[in-house]
Structure formats: C-alpha cells, structure tokens
Amino acid sequence: MTLRIGIDAHVLAGKMQGSRTWLVNIVARAVSRHPDATYVIYSDDPVRAAAAIAGANVEHRRLPRVPRSVRLLAVWPWLVHRDRIDALVTTYIAPPLVPGARQAVVVHDILFETHPAFFTWRMRWRNRLLTRLSARRARLVVTISGYSRDAIAKTYRIDPARIAEVRCGTAPPPTGGMGAGLIPDSRPYLLMVGRLEPRKNLALALDAFARLPAGGSRLIVVGRADGERPETLARLTAMADVVHVAAIDDRGLGDLYAHAAALVFPSAGEGWGIPVLESLALGTPVIASNVTAIPEAGGEAASYFDPAAPDRTERLADLMRAAVEGRLPFDAGLARAHVARHDWDGPAAAFVDAMRRAFPARDPAPAALPGLLRPQ
Known part of the structure; x- marks a missing residue:
C-alpha cells in the first residue's frame, strides 16, 4: 500500500x-x-x-x-x-x-x-x-x-x-533585476546577505570595512533586522559608503551577487550557509568565517578567516581590501566544480x-x- x-x-x-x-x-x-x-x-x-x-x-x-x-x-x-x-x-x-x-x-x-x-x-x-x-x-x-x-x-x-x-x-540565482543599479557609481562593492542578528557578525563586518580607504568602495548589506543590536543598526545607517537593503527580489539579489567584488559572510555559526553557495554559483568570490558548517558550503573555493581570533578585524579588513582591489585569490573553475556537486x-x-x-x-x-x- x-x-x-x-x-x-x-x-x-x-x-x-x-x-x-x-x-x-x-x-x-x-x-x-x-x-x-x-x-x-x-x-x-x-x-x-x-x-x-x-x-x-x-x-x-x-x-x-x-x-x-x-x-x-x-x-x-x-x-x-x-x-x-x-x-x-x-x-x-x-x-x-x-x-x-x-x-x-x-x-x-x-x-x-x-x-x-x-x-x-x-x-x-x-x-x-x-x-x-x-x-x-x-x-x-x-x-x-x-x-x-x-x-x-x-x-x-x-x-x-x-x-x-x-x-x-543551490542553483544559479536569476539575474536581470537591476539589483546592481542600487550602486550609483562604478566603485567596487562588497556584499553581505542574511537576516540581521548578532550571530551574523554584522558589527565585525562594519568594523573591518571602516578600515578600508574612505570612498574607495561600498558595502551593501541585504537583510531585515531580526534581533540585531540597536547600536549596530544605528552604525549601519550612519556609516558612509554602506547601503542597507531590507528586501529585494530574487533577480535583484542575483545581480548584486554577480557584480560584487566578493560576498562577505562573517557569521559566528551556521547549519550551512546558502548565500556562500549562491555567490559561488554566479562566479563571485567569497570571504567567510571558518567555523561550524560554513567551510562545507564554501569548500576550497572560498577564502576564510577565524571570527574568534584576536586579529579577526584586521584579517577580515585585509581580505576585503584584496577583494575590492582585485587581488583576492579565486579559482572560478574550482568554484564551478564545487557548485556542481551541490x-x-x-x-x-x-x-x-x-x-x-x-x-x-x-x-x-x-x-x-x-x-x-x-x-x-
């Protein structure tokens, strides 16, 4: 039966x-x-x-x-x-x-x-x-x-x-939604995607981005507030060259992934890490923390740092700087092979x-x- x-x-x-x-x-x-x-x-x-x-x-x-x-x-x-x-x-x-x-x-x-x-x-x-x-x-x-x-x-x-x-x-996210049009100029930008809560380490990303040369790049943060600390949300709104997008459709998000210098995923803990795979599926480099299940999502195709290390802010800032300057190591073929297995x-x-x-x-x-x- x-x-x-x-x-x-x-x-x-x-x-x-x-x-x-x-x-x-x-x-x-x-x-x-x-x-x-x-x-x-x-x-x-x-x-x-x-x-x-x-x-x-x-x-x-x-x-x-x-x-x-x-x-x-x-x-x-x-x-x-x-x-x-x-x-x-x-x-x-x-x-x-x-x-x-x-x-x-x-x-x-x-x-x-x-x-x-x-x-x-x-x-x-x-x-x-x-x-x-x-x-x-x-x-x-x-x-x-x-x-x-x-x-x-x-x-x-x-x-x-x-x-x-x-x-x-994952499957390659759709593109063609003019998501990249959120950026009013041709400066490179870093992208962070996910609900805004302390575990996602937005505060660390803002600290690291603040160490990059002023005016040389942007940070786009996509996600709705979901328990994030008020002081971190205030900094997100006040910092120069930081754009917060509370919601966007799939095609717009696909455009943001496709044109980013890198996805920044500094989370302190995840059961997986879907944005990591979505970014790699569109050929975009990934900077991610090396804890919990995140390295399973990124495999050998992502660049990692330790979010608990004493020098975590400096290390993340160095990786961000390398990404916006086009120096971040990234093997597109390795990324495609990793995505194909997932x-x-x-x-x-x-x-x-x-x-x-x-x-x-x-x-x-x-x-x-x-x-x-x-x-x-």
Missing part, C-alpha cells in the same frame, strides 16, 4: 530563512522521486504551498490556526489519525503524542546548544528541552551538514545511523532514500533502521 508522508510546511508562511528554502527545494523535488508515496503537505496557505510543491502524488491540507502548543499536543495527533499518515516530518519540535516510530524530525543545527549566547533564554531552553526530546524519540533525524550531524549525535547521544545528512544545494537534486534523492529506509511502505512496526550513509 502507498506510504503516506505528512510534511509540516508551516514555515512557508513565515520569514525567509534557510529552513524554508531547504523545505521547498527538497520536498518539491522529492515527490517526483518517490512515486510510491503520497505527500500530504500541511500549511497555513494551501494555495500558496501548491504553487511551490506540486505533483500527482501530492495532497494539500490547511493547518488549523491555533496556538502552537495546541497544534503540537492535539492537532497533529488528530491529523495523523484523520489522514492516515504513516510518517510525519516536522522541524525541530515534534508532537510528543504521535508515536516516535512514525516521526522524522528535521534539525538544521543545534546552535542553541553550541552557541547559546546568540539566543534568548526562552528560545534556548525551549529548544534544548523539546528538540532534544524530539530527536531522541523520532525514528529518523534529518540534518543539513556533516557538522550538524556530528554535533547532534554527540550532544544528544544518538546513534549516527539514525541521522540522515540531506544537505542544502545542486538540489542530490539532497532530494538522499531524503527519499532516507525516508524509504526508515519507513518501509505500510510497516506499522519497522525493523531496526539500517545505517544511513553520509553523502560523498
């Missing part, structure tokens, strides 16, 4: 972030690779979700608009029963009253465990308790990088055979393989889960 897989897609109506990008690209590709399963997509807006994820084996359902606690404790058990769901895929926090043998939980990273200073105490302790419980109960844990896979296995004492690594990918099709196939292994069709009591190999 056909396996019925429920997908919690409530993030489709939330803020733009990596978890949303991953879900859309993985599930939209997985459905055609998994014709022997029916995917039931639960979202706040089924019409919008259907535009992103479609197929002959896809059903869309509206999630009831109730408090999160009610959804976890009551709605999900009811939906699993009503819609005859064999495997429910949720993100970070899984419903505790749905049997663990029927659950796969996606945990992009556990930075709230490894980098707690960047999270509020409420989020930190909620996730520590509920994500840990969810990961330990679920039959399958899915994560997006080798770094996160190892951290989850070690911190939560989970058998690595229960953790499937389904990485992020499309979305491979991770989608890995997701389907992991689901098939963990949830054999209509097996109410699956046998011990065989090992899930890390992608090469």
Whole structure:
C-alpha cells in the first residue's frame, strides 16, 4: 500500500530563512522521486504551498490556526489519525503524542546548544528541552551538514545511523533585476546577505570595512533586522559608503551577487550557509568565517578567516581590501566544480532514500533502521 508522508510546511508562511528554502527545494523535488508515496503537505496557505510543491502524488491540507502548543499536543495527533499518515516530518519540535516510530524530525543545527549566547533564554531552553526530546524519540533525524550531524549525535547521544545528512544545494540565482543599479557609481562593492542578528557578525563586518580607504568602495548589506543590536543598526545607517537593503527580489539579489567584488559572510555559526553557495554559483568570490558548517558550503573555493581570533578585524579588513582591489585569490573553475556537486537534486534523492529506509511502505512496526550513509 502507498506510504503516506505528512510534511509540516508551516514555515512557508513565515520569514525567509534557510529552513524554508531547504523545505521547498527538497520536498518539491522529492515527490517526483518517490512515486510510491503520497505527500500530504500541511500549511497555513494551501494555495500558496501548491504553487511551490506540486505533483500527482501530492495532497494539500490547511493547518488549523491555533496556538502552537495546541497544534503540537492535539492537532497533529488528530491529523495523523484523520489522514492516515504513516510518517510525519516536522522541524525541530515534534508532537510528543504521535508515536516516535512514525516521526522524522528535521534539525538544521543545534546552535542553541553550541552557541547559546546568540539566543534568548526562552528560545534556548525551549529548544534544548523539546528538540532534544524530539530527536531522541523520532525514528529518523534529518540534518543539513556533516557538522550538524556530528554535533547532534554527540550532544544528544544518538546513534549516527539514525541521522540522515540531506544537505542544502543551490542553483544559479536569476539575474536581470537591476539589483546592481542600487550602486550609483562604478566603485567596487562588497556584499553581505542574511537576516540581521548578532550571530551574523554584522558589527565585525562594519568594523573591518571602516578600515578600508574612505570612498574607495561600498558595502551593501541585504537583510531585515531580526534581533540585531540597536547600536549596530544605528552604525549601519550612519556609516558612509554602506547601503542597507531590507528586501529585494530574487533577480535583484542575483545581480548584486554577480557584480560584487566578493560576498562577505562573517557569521559566528551556521547549519550551512546558502548565500556562500549562491555567490559561488554566479562566479563571485567569497570571504567567510571558518567555523561550524560554513567551510562545507564554501569548500576550497572560498577564502576564510577565524571570527574568534584576536586579529579577526584586521584579517577580515585585509581580505576585503584584496577583494575590492582585485587581488583576492579565486579559482572560478574550482568554484564551478564545487557548485556542481551541490545542486538540489542530490539532497532530494538522499531524503527519499532516507525516508524509504526508515519507513518501509505500510510497516506499522519497522525493523531496526539500517545505517544511513553520509553523502560523498
């Protein structure tokens, strides 16, 4: 009988972030690779979700608009029963009253465990308790990088055979949206992309940029404020030659990537680093921190620095200066080869393989889960 897989897609109506990008690209590709399963997509807006994820084996359902606690404790058990769901895929926090043998939980990273200073105490302790419980109960844990896979296995004492690594990918971002027109002159510019929060290290980027020769280049920062310190946002607005773009469409962002002297990605911690791959896909050099999963996203094609080193500001400023002067080492062929190994099709196939292994069709009591190999 056909396996019925429920997908919690409530993030489709939330803020733009990596978890949303991953879900859309993985599930939209997985459905055609998994014709022997029916995917039931639960979202706040089924019409919008259907535009992103479609197929002959896809059903869309509206999630009831109730408090999160009610959804976890009551709605999900009811939906699993009503819609005859064999495997429910949720993100970070899984419903505790749905049997663990029927659950796969996606945990992009556990930075709230490894980098707690960047999270509020409420989020930190909620996730520590509920994500840990969810990961330990679920039959399958899915994560997006080798770094996160190892951290989850070690911190939560989970058998690595229960953790499937389904990485992020990329496709060359579209161009032609006149994003480069944001720059009123021909001076080279550096680009920083991502939500504005302390973990992204905007303050460090501003400190380093301030050490470059005045008037010789610009720094464009793309992203909405999301918990960033007020003093850092004030500097972002006040600094000469710094442009803040709160929002831009995909084509405009593609233009900014394509014409930048380099992408600057100084984050203190990431589960992956999608802007790194997007920049490389358009042949633009990348300056990135060398911590957590970021080197997996950039491979050997990026230039790295240590964001915790005593000389981090000087080192980042040196790399920025080299980029705007055209001296930053960059092998375009190496970048193309790295990007070619990280499309979305491979991770989608890995997701389907992991689901098939963990949830054999209509097996109410699956046998011990065989090992899930890390992608090469």
